[in-house]
Amino acid sequence: MDKGKKRIAVIGAGVSGMSSIAMLKEEGLEPVCFEKTDRPGGTWFYREETIEGVASIMPTTVINHSKEMGAFSTFPPAKEYNNYMRHHEMYQYLMEYWSKSDCFRHVRVNMEVISVKRTDDYNETGRWIVTTKSLITNEISAEVYDGVMVCVGHINRPKMATFPGQEKFKGKIIHTHSLKGVSEYKDQVIVIVGTGCSALDAAVETSSVAKQVYISTKTGAHIMTRVGPHGKPMDYVLLRRYLANFLNYWPRDWCSKFLEKKFLDSKFDHKLYKVHPKHRMLSKDPIINDHIGSKLLSGSVIQKGDISHFTETGVVFSGEHQETEADTVIMATGYTWKFPFLDDDIVIQEEGRFKLYKCMYPPHLPHSTLVLVGFVLVWGPGMPVGEMQARWAASNFSGRSRLPSVKEMEKDIEKRHSRNSKWYAPNDKMTIRVDFVQYMDEIASLLGAKPNFYKMFFTDTKLFWKLIWGPSLSYQYRLQGPHKWVGAREAILTCKERLMFPLKSHQCQEERGRKEIIFVKAP
Numbered sequence: 001m002d003k004g005k006k007r008i009a010v011i012g013a014g015v016s017g018m019s020s021i022a023m024l025k026e027e028g029l030e031p032v033c034f035e036k037t038d039r040p041g042g043t044w045f046y047r048e049e050t051i052e053g054v055a056s057i058m059p060t061t062v063i064n065h066s067k068e069m070g071a072f073s074t075f076p077p078a079k080e081y082n083n084y085m086r087h088h089e090m091y092q093y094l095m096e097y098w099s100k101s102d103c104f105r106h107v108r109v110n111m112e113v114i115s116v117k118r119t120d121d122y123n124e125t126g127r128w129i130v131t132t133k134s135l136i137t138n139e140i141s142a143e144v145y146d147g148v149m150v151c152v153g154h155i156n157r158p159k160m161a162t163f164p165g166q167e168k169f170k171g172k173i174i175h176t177h178s179l180k181g182v183s184e185y186k187d188q189v190i191v192i193v194g195t196g197c198s199a200l201d202a203a204v205e206t207s208s209v210a211k212q213v214y215i216s217t218k219t220g221a222h223i224m225t226r227v228g229p230h231g232k233p234m235d236y237v238l239l240r241r242y243l244a245n246f247l248n249y250w251p252r253d254w255c256s257k258f259l260e261k262k263f264l265d266s267k268f269d270h271k272l273y274k275v276h277p278k279h280r281m282l283s284k285d286p287i288i289n290d291h292i293g294s295k296l297l298s299g300s301v302i303q304k305g306d307i308s309h310f311t312e313t314g315v316v317f318s319g320e321h322q323e324t325e326a327d328t329v330i331m332a333t334g335y336t337w338k339f340p341f342l343d344d345d346i347v348i349q350e351e352g353r354f355k356l357y358k359c360m361y362p363p364h365l366p367h368s369t370l371v372l373v374g375f376v377l378v379w380g381p382g383m384p385v386g387e388m389q390a391r392w393a394a395s396n397f398s399g400r401s402r403l404p405s406v407k408e409m410e411k412d413i414e415k416r417h418s419r420n421s422k423w424y425a426p427n428d429k430m431t432i433r434v435d436f437v438q439y440m441d442e443i444a445s446l447l448g449a450k451p452n453f454y455k456m457f458f459t460d461t462k463l464f465w466k467l468i469w470g471p472s473l474s475y476q477y478r479l480q481g482p483h484k485w486v487g488a489r490e491a492i493l494t495c496k497e498r499l500m501f502p503l504k505s506h507q508c509q510e511e512r513g514r515k516e517i518i519f520v521k522a523p
Contacts, residue, residue, distance in 0.1 A: 014042020016374030017151035065381035066233030126367025199332030218306035220277035244437035256280035380436025449481030
């Protein structure tokens with residue numbers, strides 16, 4: 001280790017944590033990453049077991065964003081990869097990127113972070129004491145770091161709903177966080193509570209073996225398919241700069257209605273299926289599922305209202321008097337956030353709002369040496385956002401960038417809260433919701449990496465129009481600014497080729513023989 005380098009502790013080796021390692025290295029800093037499990041990958045390393053505080057997926061999970069829209073800014077996915085990668089393919093892409101960036105040697109696995117405390121000289125230095133416990137030897141150790149990046153996400157601690165009479169129920173109640181294979185639900189009657197992505201995934205998967213599946217919802221949802229117009233990925237079609245500008249200058253409610261009619265109802269009439277919510281499409285996360293329509297049409301999944309109460313052998317739905325018998329109830333009721341290793345006065349949530357500058361920095365701390373990465377809800381792909389956050393944070397740690405005054409940060413937080421109150425449906429995470437293109441531009445501007453469109457119009461017209469009318473790709477933020485990438489322009493102009501290639505199945509199969517990257521623990 002170079003003693004002259006700042007040492008930054010990274011908590012969590014999921015996508016945001018590993019991106020943080022790569023960005024810290026890019027900025028010439030020394031990352032030390034602590035991972036609770038036995039390998040990096042977070043959500044995308046599939047495990048049969050469920051671990052408390054660790055994100056979980058089903059064996060059939062497919063990513064909700066297409067490969068080009070969710071790509072890292074200097075690492076386009078291989079043309080052979082499917083546009084919507086299955087979890088093992090997604091994990092392989094991540095491993096390739098992290099191997100190329102030499103991230104693995106900075107990860108300490110089977111290490112649980114117990115606490116993050118200010119040092120005695122924190123007011124002068126901004127340093128932190130990070131105390132960890134080895135889950136192999138139970139040894140506890142503490143080290144001082146110049147900065148801390150918290151990268152544990154917000155979808156790892158299940159939130160369970162409660163209903164009257166629930167304690168009487170003699171069947172099984174689980175959260176989707178614990179749902180893996182579905183064979184044990186063969187010939188059962190299943191009730192699923194919720195209409196988020198995990199709820200619909202659970203309904204579709206269990207209905208393939210269950211006797212009957214009921215899905216209980218009190219709000220409805222806007223359901224979007226992965227396949228968009230002309231068979232292209234939906235996010236590839238929707239996340240474009242001209243559409244983002246359209247949203248900025250026209251009433252958001254009107255824009256939502258337009259998008260709902262053009263892109264959603266033509267495939268899945270929400271009123272016909274009685275799932276039309278009170279909120280508009282852009283005011284909440286899109287619910288992505290390709291198969292729920294056919295399941296509802298076949299009757300293998302039946303939609304019901306909210307649960308009124310439980311009985312010993314089932315539930316009674318609101319507006320009904322007769323019991324619906326059930327063997328298993330699956331709660332798809334979301335997650336709660338928790339940073340058990342941080343003091344309560346670090347991340348503050350008051351009256352439903354998080355006090356975080358740009359959804360990252362606690363403004364009340366006198367030093368910008370603790371930052372949250374990936375603690376954000378994106379209307380769009382999350383991976384490029386986490387990378388952009390990590391890139392800006394690394395720039396702040398190195399001194400290349402600086403945060404504004406406390407007064408300016410608090411003003412920005414209030415402005416975001418006021419805007420989000422109008423834009424998004426109210427809930428406890430409303431203040432960390434962001435629109436993909438707008439937020440990427442926002443952070444890139446602070447970093448000096450947002451493309452100069454005025455200059456580009458005169459110097460590279462082809463690229464200019466591609467960025468305005470084409471998909472909004474992460475590579476554009478490597479055209480200029482710190483650590484720009486010489487391959488960025490080419491990656492933007494050739495994205496359609498990579499999108500089309502896996503659809504030419506005969507070519508794709510011939511060229512798929514890619515080398516698998518395997519994580520080897522450091523001795």
